[in-house]
Amino acid sequence: xxxxxxxxxxxxxxxxxxxxxxxxxxxxxxxxxxxxxxxxxxxxxxxxxxxxxxxxxxxxxxxxxxxxxxxxxxxxxxxxxxxxxxxxxxxxxxxxxxxxxxxxxxxxxxxxxxxxxxxxxxxxxxxxxxxxxxxxxxxxxxxxxxxxxxxxxxxxxxxxxxxxxxxxxxxxxxxxxxxxxxxxxxxxxxxxxxxxxxxxxxxxxxxxxxxxxxxxxxxxxxxxxxxxxxxxxxxxxxxxxxxxxxxxxxxxxxxxxxxxxxxxxxxxxxxxxxxxxxxxxxxxxxxxxxxxxxxxxxxxxxxxxxxxxxxxxxxxxxxxxxxxxxxxxxxxxxxxxxxxxxxxxxxxxxxxxx
Numbered sequence: 001x002x003x004x005x006x007x008x009x010x011x012x013x014x015x016x017x018x019x020x021x022x023x024x025x026x027x028x029x030x031x032x033x034x035x036x037x038x039x040x041x042x043x044x045x046x047x048x049x050x051x052x053x054x055x056x057x058x059x060x061x062x063x064x065x066x067x068x069x070x071x072x073x074x075x076x077x078x079x080x081x082x083x084x085x086x087x088x089x090x091x092x093x094x095x096x097x098x099x100x101x102x103x104x105x106x107x108x109x110x111x112x113x114x115x116x117x118x119x120x121x122x123x124x125x126x127x128x129x130x131x132x133x134x135x136x137x138x139x140x141x142x143x144x145x146x147x148x149x150x151x152x153x154x155x156x157x158x159x160x161x162x163x164x165x166x167x168x169x170x171x172x173x174x175x176x177x178x179x180x181x182x183x184x185x186x187x188x189x190x191x192x193x194x195x196x197x198x199x200x201x202x203x204x205x206x207x208x209x210x211x212x213x214x215x216x217x218x219x220x221x222x223x224x225x226x227x228x229x230x231x232x233x234x235x236x237x238x239x240x241x242x243x244x245x246x247x248x249x250x251x252x253x254x255x256x257x258x259x260x261x262x263x264x265x266x267x268x269x270x271x272x273x274x275x276x277x278x279x280x281x282x283x284x285x286x287x288x289x290x291x292x293x294x295x296x297x298x299x300x301x302x303x304x305x306x307x308x309x310x311x312x313x314x315x316x317x318x319x320x321x322x323x324x325x326x327x328x329x330x331x332x333x334x335x336x337x338x339x340x341x342x343x344x345x346x347x348x349x350x351x352x353x354x
Contacts, residue, residue, distance in 0.1 A: 051209060073097070073253065077109035085164075087171040094198045095264070097257040099205065099237070100168075101160035113253035116239040122226040124247040132213055138183040139191065140221040143271035146173045149180040149192045153206035161206060164318065169205075172196060179270050181222040183214040191215045197233075197270050199263030202226050203235040216242060230268035244293050 029175060077098055085091055085107050098109045125133075150169060154161035172178035177198070183191035191214025193207040204222075207216035223234055223246060236243045239250055251259070 035346065067261040073111050073113075073257075077111055078325070080105055080109045083294065085168065085307060087168060087175060087177075090168060090172060091177060091196075094196055094203065097253065097260055099203065100165065102162040102165050103160060105162075111253060112237060114250035115253060116243060116248050116250050117256065118223060118234040118238040118243065118246050118248045119234060120223065120232055120234065123223050123225070123227055124245075124246050125220050126245050129213075129216055132217055133220065136213075138185055138217060140218060141182055141184065141197055142225070142270075143173075143180055144180065144182050146180045146194065149182060149194050149208070150212075152189065152192070152208040153194065155208075170197075177271060181218045181225075181230050183211075183218045185211060185214075192218050196284065197231075199260060199265075199266075199267045200230065200232040201235055201260055201263050202231055202233075202270075203237070207238075219246070226270075229271050232263065263273075 038043065051053075073096070076096060080089070080093055080098060085100070093100060093109055095273060096111070097115070098111045101108050102111060150161065150166045153159075154163075154166055156176055169178050173180075178194060178196050179202075180194045188210075190211040191207075193204055193215065195204040197201050199212040202222075204219070207215045207219065219242075226234060235256075236248055239248060
């Protein structure tokens with residue numbers, strides 16, 4: 001006899017029956033949609049965070065830079081070290097009062113406080129240096145061999161002027177910003193210096209000397225030339241005894257940076273070419289003191305020779321005039337001829353006396 005199924009058994013069978021399987025494609029699309037929404041929300045949140053924190057980040061960086069021992073300018077030196085090392089960046093650094101050095105393969109920017117400068121309106125050239133300049137110990141010129149000057153300045157142990165820095169200054173020379181002053185003895189480059197002209201300020205970066213007094217005479221020649229061209233200040237960076245002899249003083253860094261900024265308003269030209277041409281023609285007073293004296297003596301001799309020729313010409317003219325008068329007198333009569341002859345002889349004697 002068959003019994004009717006119990007309700008409990010039916011529920012058990014229903015529970016044992018497999019649950020309907022959801023559509024897998026629908027699940028996949030739902031997961032992708034959720035990921036896309038999550039990604040968009042993340043990007044939006046990131047953009048908002050960056051936009052919100054950019055100003056705060058810059059302010060934090062500024063506060064950190066101001067907290068370093070050298071203050072904001074010192075922090076600026078650290079920031080500049082992370083920027084690309086290009087000619088344009090070097091000029092921007094100079095405009096802020098900074099200059100680059102290469103230490104163990106890394107570019108560092110420095111901005112000393114105080115700053116050693118020669119104010120050209122107070123330039124003092126020592127009498128001994130002036131004497132050497134008049135003697136013409138060396139031929140002094142500008143921009144003849146910039147590569148040679150850079151190589152000579154960098155030819156020392158532990159130099160900051162590495163090949164990388166030299167190449168950067170060569171690029172500045174091509175731009176017309178870097179200049180050299182050079183002392184030559186015959187065909188040998190025996191001394192000199194190089195620097196950068198920025199506004200009314202010229203920064204002397206390095207000097208070298210292979211003969212006594214060569215670098216000092218080159219520096220004096222440079223300062224005199226800069227003053228004549230309208231520059232107001234020579235930046236020597238750090239005070240040294242030989243700079244002090246030329247009247248160098250120390251300026252506070254803020255005052256130095258102010259002078260740099262004001263000098264950019266009406267910059268003069270370095271104007272190296274006319275002076276070089278003048279020296280090539282023998283017109284440099286410093287390099288040709290002896291030649292100038294010899295030229296003066298030669299000029300005196302020429303003057304005396306000219307006076308002698310003029311006297312001789314005058315004598316000849318008067319003799320001719322006397323002869324003509326005598327001839328006219330002979331034609332007019334013997335008495336007049338005798339008087340004319342006497343006049344002619346008197347004129348000849350007068351010319352001989354001159």
